[in-house]
Amino acid sequence: MRLSKVEISNHSRIQDLNLALRRHAVIVGANDVGKSSILRMLNLLLGTSTSGLYQALKPSDLRDREQPLVVNALWTDLTEENRRPFPSEISIGDDHVTEYLWVQMRVEADSEDEETVTIRRWFPESGHERTPNREQLEEFGWRYLRATRGASIMDGAHSPVRTLLAAADLGSNEEGLTALLDQFNEKLAGNESVSELLDRVATHLSRSMPRTVSQDDFSVRSVTDPSSDVLQDVTIFLNRGDDQVSLTEQSDGVRQLMSMTLFDLAEGTANVLAIDEPEIHLHPTSQRTAADLLSGDGNQKIIVTHSPYILHRFEPSEVVAVDRHGRCHQVGEAKLSKIEKVRAHWWSPRLLEALTARFVILVEGDADRVIVTAVAENLGIDLDRLGAVVVELDGADKFRNVFPLLGPDGFGPTLLGLVDQNESGSWVNAFKGKRHTVVDKKVFISDVDLEDEYTRALSGPIAAKALVDGGFCREQGILQAAGVATLDEITPEAIAQFCRDKGKVDAASCIAEALTPERAGKIGSVTRLLRILDDLSQQ
Known part of the structure; x- marks a missing residue:
């Protein structure tokens, strides 16, 4: 079984969401x-006892105290084994064929006590109001790795080791192991030293307890109950030479990798693995390795991450981008095929920042990015503060691959584009509006290109001196290329062509160093773009 849909409404830190969970x-x-809050609410719905719910949820979790906080999860792809614990809870879809399991948690502020809430967790279409029992919660197979995990990650009833061992089938050996445990407990209980120890315990406790206790009130046995689980007290060790080292004694990174690996192996007992920041404690190489593991087939993963290496290993259809207002964005079903066609061309680690930005400025290449960033700095426009990121496309033609991912049919940040005049047609047309509603509002066109604009802004001689002072070229070399005797005779057009021929990026870096607020303000297309960006940020 897998989660196919999640809804959360009226949460204090999460905008109302309705997500389709794909693979x-x-x-x-x-x-x-609010990213981690999404995992927290799912963990409360699917993996927490009723008593745990009342400990975790408070009236402050409700955005509007007059309305309930509601969390819905829809399970599909049920197997015969999945159906067994839910005899009256599974529903049939409108097509009279599809099966699904709907579980809901409803949290309301207590009308008589402003410090408490009432919680109802149930199956809305079951015909009864019973809360999910322990067996049903176990069948969900929800496992959650918090971002605040430490050495205890390997311990506990729902640890990766316990989860993996719970899936082991001992077959005919189980009966023999049970007999050995019974024999061990009998020998332990009959040991004379143990009996004397219990007598001392009873005598000591009788002094502080309201009633007298005796040796017969106690027993000593293995914590493993042979009648239920002979592997209950078993764990896994790493062999290091002649020593056996507990997994809890490994480094943070090793424990992290081990926990994810073991959970991934435990299909059936870990149907859904939720991980908050799987990149914690991991070197980038290990992040890529872990991402390969997590993105594969097997149990379902719900991951919160800041790692571009992990994002890159998953399909665009599986990504949920949360904007600065807490709203979730994902590619709609109708647009998935179009997105998949461009995925191979432009789905890279550097897209993570663009997916989560408020504004994305698309430019043709690195040289344009250098100039845009420098002009913004000189005009006093803080791109980071505005939530804007500049993304270079490695060529104007790549725009057609990126626009479906980041445009209104994709993840939908506000897009602004800077492009040379000759390449501008396809950029303007992509926004599907009248030219006057797009140019200098969404697409900003350099005349003829950015090299022409910034050399005119500085003047030929000043631009030439900036290239020489920056170590881009020698004075004699640029004079020879321009066919003049002194720097004062160099025209902006000659310098622009020199920059194109000898290296746009290095040239742009030298020009950026020579910019002043006055000169930056004369680079028309970039200034117009940044002024619009600043205006949009005020809205």
Whole structure:
């Protein structure tokens, strides 16, 4: 069984969401936008006891105290084994064929006590109001690795080791192992030293307890109950030479990798693995390795991450981008085929920042990015503060691959584009509006290109001196190329052509160093773009 749909409404830190969970789900976004809260609410719905719910949920979790906080999850792809614990809870879809399991949690502020809530967790279409029992919660197979995990990650009833061993089938050996445990407990209980120890315990406790206790009130036995689980007290060790080292004694990174690996192996007992920041403690190489593991087939993964290496290993259809207002964006079903066609061309680690930005400025290449960033700095426009990121496309023709991913039919940040005049047609047309509603509002066109604009802004001689001072070229070399005797005679057109011929990026870096607020303001297309960006940020 797998989660196919999640809905959350009226949560204090999460905008109302309705997500389609495809094979996996990767949630990305800036800090403090509610990503981890999504995992927390799912963990409360699917993996927490009733008593745990009342300990975890407070009236402050409700955005509007007059309305309930509601969390819905829809399970599909049920197997015969999945159906057994849910004899009256599974529903049939409108097509009279599809099966699904709907579980809901409803949290309301207590009308008589402002510090408490009432919680109802149930199956809305079951015909009864019983809360999910322990067996049903176990069948969900929800496992959650928090971002605040430490050495205890390998311990506990729902640890990766316990989860993996729970899936082991001992076959005919189980009866023999049970007999050995019974024999061990009998020998232990009959040991004279143990009996004397219990007598001392009873005598000591009788002094502080309201009633007298005796040796017969106690027993000593293995914590493993042979009648239920002979592997209950078994764990896994790493062999290091002649020593056996507990997994809890490994480094943070090793424990992290081991926990994800073991959970991934435990299909059936770990149907859904939720991980908050799987990249914690991992070197980038290990992040890529872990991402290969997590993105494969097997149990379903719901991941919150800031790692571009992990994002890159998942399909665009599996990504949920949370914007700065806490709103979730994912590619709609109708647009998935179009997105998949461009995925191979433009699905890279550098897209993570663009997916989570408020504004994305698309430019043709690195040289344009250098100039845009420098002009913004000189005009006093802080791109980071505005939530804007500049993405270079490695050529104007790549725009057609990126626009479906980041445009209104994709993840939908506000897009602004800077492009040379000769390449501008396809950029303008992509926004599907009248030219006057796109040019200098969404697409900003350099005349004729950015090299022409910034050399005119500085003047030929000043631009030439900036290239020489920056070590881009020698004075004699640029004079010879321009066919003049002194720098004062060099025209902007000659310098622009020199920059194109000898290296746009290095030239742009030298020009950026020579910019002043006055000169930056004369680079028309970039200035117009940044002024519009600044205006949009105020809205």
